[in-house]
Amino acid sequence: MESSFTQQEPTTIQHLFAQIADRYDLANTLLSLGFDSWWRAYVSARILKWAPHDVLDLATGSGVLAEAIIKRIPAARVVGADFCAPMLAVASRRGIRELVVADGLALPFIAERFDVVTIAFGLRNMASYEKALSEVRRVLRTGGRIVVLDFSLPGPPLLSIYRFYLHHLLPLFAGWLTGEPEAYRYFSQSVESFPKGEAMLELLRTSDFANCGAKRLTLGIVTVYVGQKA
Secondary structure: OOOOOOOOOHHHHHHHHHHHHHHHHHHHHHHOOOHHHHHHHHHHHHHHOOOOOEEEEEOOOOOHHHHHHHHHOOOOEEEEEEOOHHHHHHHHHOOOOEEEEOOOOOOOOOOOOEEEEEEEOOHHHOOOHHHHHHHHHHHEEEEEEEEEEEEOOOOOOHHHHHHHHHHHHHHHHHHHHHOOHHHHHHHHHHHHHOOOOHHHHHHHHHOOEEEEEEEEEHHHOEEEEEEEEO
Protein backbone atom coordinates (compact mmCIF):
# COMPACT_ATOMS: atom_id res chain seq x y z
CA MET A 1 0.00 0.00 0.00
CA GLU A 2 1.56 3.27 -1.12
CA SER A 3 1.13 6.27 1.14
CA SER A 4 0.36 9.75 -0.16
CA PHE A 5 0.89 11.18 3.30
CA THR A 6 2.51 14.60 3.55
CA GLN A 7 4.13 15.61 6.83
CA GLN A 8 2.02 18.23 8.59
CA GLU A 9 3.37 21.60 9.65
CA PRO A 10 4.63 21.53 13.27
CA THR A 11 2.07 24.12 14.36
CA THR A 12 -0.73 21.98 12.92
CA ILE A 13 0.45 18.91 14.81
CA GLN A 14 0.89 20.98 17.95
CA HIS A 15 -2.71 22.16 17.67
CA LEU A 16 -4.02 18.62 17.07
CA PHE A 17 -2.35 17.29 20.21
CA ALA A 18 -3.43 20.28 22.27
CA GLN A 19 -7.04 19.56 21.33
CA ILE A 20 -6.93 15.93 22.47
CA ALA A 21 -4.61 16.28 25.49
CA ASP A 22 -7.21 15.59 28.18
CA ARG A 23 -8.51 12.38 26.55
CA TYR A 24 -5.30 11.23 24.89
CA ASP A 25 -4.42 8.52 27.43
CA LEU A 26 -7.95 7.12 27.61
CA ALA A 27 -8.12 6.90 23.83
CA ASN A 28 -4.73 5.18 23.63
CA THR A 29 -5.64 2.58 26.23
CA LEU A 30 -8.95 1.74 24.60
CA LEU A 31 -7.59 1.71 21.05
CA SER A 32 -4.60 -0.48 21.97
CA LEU A 33 -6.79 -2.82 24.06
CA GLY A 34 -4.55 -2.05 27.02
CA PHE A 35 -1.34 -3.20 25.34
CA ASP A 36 0.13 0.32 25.60
CA SER A 37 0.98 -0.22 29.28
CA TRP A 38 2.79 -3.46 28.42
CA TRP A 39 4.81 -1.71 25.70
CA ARG A 40 5.94 0.93 28.20
CA ALA A 41 6.79 -1.77 30.75
CA TYR A 42 8.97 -3.51 28.16
CA VAL A 43 10.85 -0.30 27.36
CA SER A 44 11.39 0.68 30.99
CA ALA A 45 12.60 -2.85 31.85
CA ARG A 46 15.08 -2.73 28.99
CA ILE A 47 16.40 0.64 30.10
CA LEU A 48 16.81 -0.66 33.66
CA LYS A 49 19.53 -3.05 32.45
CA TRP A 50 21.68 -0.07 31.43
CA ALA A 51 21.47 1.56 34.90
CA PRO A 52 21.14 5.12 33.56
CA HIS A 53 21.56 8.19 35.75
CA ASP A 54 19.94 10.71 33.39
CA VAL A 55 17.08 9.94 30.99
CA LEU A 56 15.34 12.24 28.51
CA ASP A 57 11.86 11.20 27.45
CA LEU A 58 11.51 13.20 24.25
CA ALA A 59 8.00 13.86 22.92
CA THR A 60 6.86 12.80 26.38
CA GLY A 61 3.28 13.94 25.75
CA SER A 62 1.19 13.12 28.80
CA GLY A 63 4.22 11.61 30.53
CA VAL A 64 3.09 7.99 30.68
CA LEU A 65 6.45 6.55 29.59
CA ALA A 66 8.38 8.96 31.82
CA GLU A 67 6.20 7.82 34.72
CA ALA A 68 6.90 4.16 33.94
CA ILE A 69 10.65 4.82 33.83
CA ILE A 70 10.57 6.72 37.13
CA LYS A 71 8.73 3.85 38.81
CA ARG A 72 11.09 1.25 37.33
CA ILE A 73 14.31 3.21 37.97
CA PRO A 74 13.65 5.55 40.93
CA ALA A 75 17.33 6.49 41.20
CA ALA A 76 17.38 7.94 37.68
CA ARG A 77 16.74 11.59 36.92
CA VAL A 78 14.04 11.66 34.23
CA VAL A 79 13.31 14.78 32.17
CA GLY A 80 10.24 14.97 29.95
CA ALA A 81 10.29 17.25 26.91
CA ASP A 82 7.52 18.04 24.43
CA PHE A 83 6.58 20.90 22.12
CA CYS A 84 2.93 20.84 23.20
CA ALA A 85 2.35 22.66 26.51
CA PRO A 86 -1.19 21.30 27.10
CA MET A 87 0.19 17.75 26.92
CA LEU A 88 2.86 18.67 29.46
CA ALA A 89 0.13 20.00 31.75
CA VAL A 90 -1.29 16.47 31.81
CA ALA A 91 2.20 15.08 32.50
CA SER A 92 2.57 17.51 35.39
CA ARG A 93 -0.59 16.15 36.99
CA ARG A 94 1.08 12.73 36.94
CA GLY A 95 3.78 14.10 39.20
CA ILE A 96 6.53 14.31 36.57
CA ARG A 97 8.74 16.97 38.15
CA GLU A 98 11.08 17.95 35.33
CA LEU A 99 9.18 18.99 32.23
CA VAL A 100 10.44 21.22 29.44
CA VAL A 101 8.60 22.72 26.48
CA ALA A 102 11.06 21.96 23.72
CA ASP A 103 11.35 21.52 19.97
CA GLY A 104 12.80 18.11 19.17
CA LEU A 105 14.79 19.67 16.32
CA ALA A 106 16.55 22.18 18.62
CA LEU A 107 16.80 20.71 22.12
CA PRO A 108 17.64 23.17 24.94
CA PHE A 109 20.18 20.84 26.56
CA ILE A 110 23.96 20.84 26.58
CA ALA A 111 25.87 18.15 24.68
CA GLU A 112 26.55 14.84 26.43
CA ARG A 113 23.75 15.45 28.96
CA PHE A 114 21.86 12.12 29.02
CA ASP A 115 22.58 8.40 29.25
CA VAL A 116 19.35 7.40 27.49
CA VAL A 117 16.88 9.23 25.26
CA THR A 118 13.48 7.62 24.68
CA ILE A 119 11.00 8.64 21.99
CA ALA A 120 7.66 6.85 22.19
CA PHE A 121 5.24 7.48 19.32
CA GLY A 122 6.78 10.90 18.75
CA LEU A 123 9.54 10.74 16.15
CA ARG A 124 7.04 10.35 13.30
CA ASN A 125 5.44 13.65 14.33
CA MET A 126 8.68 15.60 13.84
CA ALA A 127 9.28 17.60 10.68
CA SER A 128 12.71 16.04 10.10
CA TYR A 129 13.61 12.59 11.40
CA GLU A 130 17.26 13.18 10.54
CA LYS A 131 17.51 16.48 12.41
CA ALA A 132 15.72 15.07 15.44
CA LEU A 133 18.08 12.09 15.56
CA SER A 134 21.06 14.40 15.19
CA GLU A 135 19.86 16.37 18.22
CA VAL A 136 19.34 13.17 20.19
CA ARG A 137 22.88 12.08 19.38
CA ARG A 138 24.23 15.47 20.44
CA VAL A 139 22.66 15.33 23.91
CA LEU A 140 23.62 11.69 24.50
CA ARG A 141 26.80 10.82 26.32
CA THR A 142 29.30 8.58 24.58
CA GLY A 143 27.97 5.05 24.92
CA GLY A 144 24.46 6.38 25.57
CA ARG A 145 21.44 4.85 23.88
CA ILE A 146 18.39 5.96 21.95
CA VAL A 147 15.16 3.97 22.26
CA VAL A 148 12.41 4.57 19.72
CA LEU A 149 9.02 2.96 20.35
CA ASP A 150 6.55 3.40 17.53
CA PHE A 151 3.85 1.76 15.49
CA SER A 152 4.74 -0.56 12.67
CA LEU A 153 2.64 -2.95 10.59
CA PRO A 154 1.98 -6.64 11.26
CA GLY A 155 2.53 -9.19 8.53
CA PRO A 156 -0.10 -11.16 6.60
CA PRO A 157 -2.77 -12.31 7.19
CA LEU A 158 -3.31 -9.74 9.95
CA LEU A 159 -2.07 -6.84 7.81
CA SER A 160 -5.25 -6.29 5.79
CA ILE A 161 -7.42 -6.48 8.91
CA TYR A 162 -5.14 -4.11 10.79
CA ARG A 163 -5.11 -1.59 7.93
CA PHE A 164 -8.91 -1.59 7.84
CA TYR A 165 -8.93 -0.90 11.59
CA LEU A 166 -6.20 1.73 11.30
CA HIS A 167 -7.76 3.74 8.49
CA HIS A 168 -11.49 3.28 9.09
CA LEU A 169 -12.47 2.08 12.57
CA LEU A 170 -9.80 3.86 14.61
CA PRO A 171 -10.43 7.41 13.27
CA LEU A 172 -14.18 6.90 13.66
CA PHE A 173 -14.07 5.66 17.27
CA ALA A 174 -11.22 7.89 18.46
CA GLY A 175 -12.79 10.88 16.75
CA TRP A 176 -16.02 10.24 18.63
CA LEU A 177 -14.16 9.73 21.91
CA THR A 178 -12.00 12.87 21.68
CA GLY A 179 -14.14 15.05 19.42
CA GLU A 180 -11.15 15.44 17.08
CA PRO A 181 -11.38 12.95 14.19
CA GLU A 182 -8.81 14.91 12.17
CA ALA A 183 -6.11 14.10 14.75
CA TYR A 184 -6.66 10.38 14.24
CA ARG A 185 -6.86 10.59 10.46
CA TYR A 186 -3.42 12.20 10.71
CA PHE A 187 -2.34 9.42 13.10
CA SER A 188 -3.36 6.67 10.66
CA GLN A 189 -1.55 8.31 7.76
CA SER A 190 1.60 8.92 9.81
CA VAL A 191 1.80 5.26 10.86
CA GLU A 192 1.78 4.20 7.20
CA SER A 193 4.43 6.76 6.29
CA PHE A 194 6.87 6.18 9.16
CA PRO A 195 10.04 4.15 8.37
CA LYS A 196 9.70 0.59 9.61
CA GLY A 197 11.99 -2.36 10.20
CA GLU A 198 15.20 -2.22 8.19
CA ALA A 199 14.35 1.29 6.91
CA MET A 200 14.27 2.61 10.47
CA LEU A 201 17.48 0.78 11.37
CA GLU A 202 19.18 2.30 8.32
CA LEU A 203 17.97 5.74 9.38
CA LEU A 204 19.58 5.21 12.79
CA ARG A 205 22.83 4.00 11.21
CA THR A 206 23.05 6.96 8.83
CA SER A 207 22.51 9.19 11.88
CA ASP A 208 25.73 7.71 13.32
CA PHE A 209 24.21 5.29 15.79
CA ALA A 210 25.88 1.92 16.25
CA ASN A 211 24.71 -1.47 17.57
CA CYS A 212 21.24 -0.85 16.14
CA GLY A 213 18.53 -3.42 16.68
CA ALA A 214 14.77 -3.86 16.51
CA LYS A 215 12.28 -5.86 18.57
CA ARG A 216 8.74 -6.35 17.25
CA LEU A 217 5.99 -6.54 19.87
CA THR A 218 2.33 -7.61 19.75
CA LEU A 219 2.56 -9.33 16.34
CA GLY A 220 4.47 -6.40 14.91
CA ILE A 221 1.92 -3.70 15.71
CA VAL A 222 4.73 -1.80 17.45
CA THR A 223 8.50 -2.04 17.23
CA VAL A 224 11.22 -0.98 19.67
CA TYR A 225 14.39 0.32 17.98
CA VAL A 226 17.65 0.80 19.85
CA GLY A 227 20.90 2.50 18.84
CA GLN A 228 24.06 3.53 20.67
CA LYS A 229 26.30 6.58 20.44
CA ALA A 230 29.74 5.14 19.72
